[in-house]
Amino acid sequence: MAAFKSALSLSSINGGHGKGGEVHVIIGPMFAGKTTDLLRRIKSEGSSGRNVAMIKSSKDTRYAKDSVVTHDGLRFPCWALPDLTSFQHKLGNDEYQKLDVIGIDEAQFFEDLYDFCCKAADHDGKTIILAGLDGDYLRRSFGSVLDVIPLADTVTKLTARCKLCGKRAFFTLRKTAETQTELIGGSDVYMPVCRQHYLSGQAVIQSTRTVLESCKVQTDSHTEVAAVV
Numbered sequence: 001m002a003a004f005k006s007a008l009s010l011s012s013i014n015g016g017h018g019k020g021g022e023v024h025v026i027i028g029p030m031f032a033g034k035t036t037d038l039l040r041r042i043k044s045e046g047s048s049g050r051n052v053a054m055i056k057s058s059k060d061t062r063y064a065k066d067s068v069v070t071h072d073g074l075r076f077p078c079w080a081l082p083d084l085t086s087f088q089h090k091l092g093n094d095e096y097q098k099l100d101v102i103g104i105d106e107a108q109f110f111e112d113l114y115d116f117c118c119k120a121a122d123h124d125g126k127t128i129i130l131a132g133l134d135g136d137y138l139r140r141s142f143g144s145v146l147d148v149i150p151l152a153d154t155v156t157k158l159t160a161r162c163k164l165c166g167k168r169a170f171f172t173l174r175k176t177a178e179t180q181t182e183l184i185g186g187s188d189v190y191m192p193v194c195r196q197h198y199l200s201g202q203a204v205i206q207s208t209r210t211v212l213e214s215c216k217v218q219t220d221s222h223t224e225v226a227a228v229v
């Protein structure tokens with residue numbers, strides 16, 4: 001009887017509405033080739049006859065507004081959006097239904113990443129390939145990228161080359177004193193570093209920040225005195 005019951009429930013599971021969507025996640029520090037890998041996969045899907053679309057965050061306007069562009073100059077047309085939920089509406093329902101594969105670049109900027117991946121892969125049968133930073137400049141989880149790992153078929157962590165010693169780089173060091181989490185920039189602001197150079201670089205930058213902060217306090221109090229006078 002127990003076996004009969006489990007056979008019944010299995011057959012009802014097999015007859016579900018799943019359409020065979022997939023989620024593939026590409027993570028790593030800046031300058032690790034995440035966008036290049038994403039473009040390669042999207043182009044390969046496209047050349048095997050599948051309908052593809054690419055989305056990037058409208059926050060990132062470093063290279064072009066309507067294209068995903070890699071640090072080494074490859075480009076691919078894309079939708080630059082503030083969120084993912086609006087994508088289906090912006091593209092149009094008919095076009096959305098025809099889509100097989102959706103690429104998402106700079107995925108850390110999308111707050112609705114988890115819900116979008118669930119719906120698109122589980123319910124709509126789309127293949128999602130997304131690339132994003134797993135950690136910010138303080139090596140904390142960035143946006144929702146790590147939240148989608150339990151949804152993923154595959155996870156690829158890429159590495160860069162340490163700018164200071166050439167060893168494999170796992171982290172992104174911010175070279176400037178700004179402290180907000182989202183600060184969009186290229187090699188003028190960030191560099192990929194190995195663990196050793198992350199720790200020594202972070203110590204140097206932290207002391208620079210402290211000096212800058214104390215200068216700011218001194219300047220402020222000076223201004224205040226001047227104002228009183």
Ligand SMILES: [Zn+2]
Pocket residue numbers: 162163164165166167193194195196197
């Ligand atoms: Zn190094």
